[in-house]
Amino acid sequence: AQSVTQPDIHITVSEGASLELRCNYSYGATPYLFWYVQSPGQGLQLLLKYFSGDTLVQGIKGFEAEFKRSQSSFNLRKPSVHWSDAAEYFCAVGLIQGAQKLVFGQGTRLTINP
Amino acid sequence: SAVISQKPSRDICQRGTSLTIQCQVDSQVTMMFWYRQQPGQSLTLIATANQGSEATYESGFVIDKFPISRPNLTFSTLTVSNMSPEDSSIYLCSVLILGTSGTNEQFFGPGTRLTVL
Numbered sequence: 001a002q003s004v005t006q007p008d009i010h011i012t013v014s015e016g017a018s019l020e021l022r023c024n025y026s027y028g029a030t031p032y033l034f035w036y037v038q039s040p041g042q043g044l045q046l047l048l049k050y051f052s053g054d055t056l057v058q059g060i061k062g063f064e065a066e067f068k069r070s071q072s073s074f075n076l077r078k079p080s081v082h083w084s085d086a087a088e089y090f091c092a093v094g095l096i097q098g099a100q101k102l103v104f105g106q107g108t109r110l111t112i113n114p
Numbered sequence: 115s116a117v118i119s120q121k122p123s124r125d126i127c128q129r130g131t132s133l134t135i136q137c138q139v140d141s142q143v144t145m146m147f148w149y150r151q152q153p154g155q156s157l158t159l160i161a162t163a164n165q166g167s168e169a170t171y172e173s174g175f176v177i178d179k180f181p182i183s184r185p186n187l188t189f190s191t192l193t194v195s196n197m198s199p200e201d202s203s204i205y206l207c208s209v210l211i212l213g214t215s216g217t218n219e220q221f222f223g224p225g226t227r228l229t230v231l
Contacts (some may be wrong), residue, residue: 036222043118043206043223044157051217090156100145100210102220104156 002027004093004105012111015083016031021108023091029037032094034073034102035065039087047089050074060086116141116209118123118223124209127197133191146221148180153180158217160205167186179193187190197230205227 003026013019025031026095032051035043048059055067065076074091077092117140127133137146146163160180169182184190194201194220204225213216 034219041224041227043224044208046219046221049217049219101159101216102157104158106156 002093002095002103004103006089006105006108007019008108009106010109010111012113013048013081014113016080017040019078019081019085019110021091023076023105024072024076025074025091025093027093027095028074028078031067031074033061033067034092034094035063035064035074035076036090036104037087038090038107044090047076059066062073074088081110083112083114086110089110115222116143116211118207118209118221120205120207120226122222122226123224124227124229126231128148129198129230132193132195133197133228134191135205135207135228137164137190137192137223139188143209143211146184146189146190147208147210148182148192149206149222151206151225153208155187157206160192163192163207194228197228199230202228202230223231 005024007022025065029082034049035047037047047063048057050057050067058064063078067074090107091105092102117136121136148160149157151157159172160175161171163169163182163184181193186216204227206222206225208220208222
């Protein structure tokens with residue numbers, strides 16, 4: 001069955017430090033992959049998506065993610081985090097026509113130390 | 115993109131009662147979805163709201179418990195019926211925006227935080 005695993009439930013980094021959030025997926029076909037962010041009390045905002053082509057994708061707010069088929073991974077990165085990046089981050093795989101049916105990972109809660 | 119609003123933003127309800135959540139989109143969309151996010155958990159798809167026909171429910175969700183309406187292409191409602199404390203969750207609606215070459219995306223509303231006492 002299709003699944004998404006985010007191994008880290010909670011990560012704490014210092015402001016200005018680099019960040020990498022891990023995401024592994026299990027899906028038999030070519031995956032459509034997404035990263036969403038959920039700030040406290042907010043809905044989900046799409047950070048970036050991968051459909052095909054360049055495996056390094058750029059998103060909003062200075063985030064990027066790299067698709068590695070050999071590792072079934074789609075890790076999210078940011079070179080220097082800001083206090084406003086504190087939020088819950090969800091990785092998702094799209095099963096039908098890209099984003100028609102999404103399966104989400106458990107989420108990673110990011111805390112930023114000043 | 116799409117701007118999505120939900121009403122109410124939050125509510126506290128007594129067990130045994132029902133709550134209807136509204137989702138309004140600023141443009142016509144073909145596909146709308148309802149998700150549940152239980153405390154500390156990820157999002158789980160409840161159903162796809164179909165305009166002009168019955169919603170399509172995911173495994174574990176039934177129409178009697180979560181009736182859905184979709185009267186037009188910009189509006190949908192989800193009712194949580196005969197509530198129990200286990201229904202305490204955030205309920206989110208989302209819409210699918212179709213692009214070219216399959217580059218479609220789901221945009222999410224702000225969610226409705228429901229607490230059942």
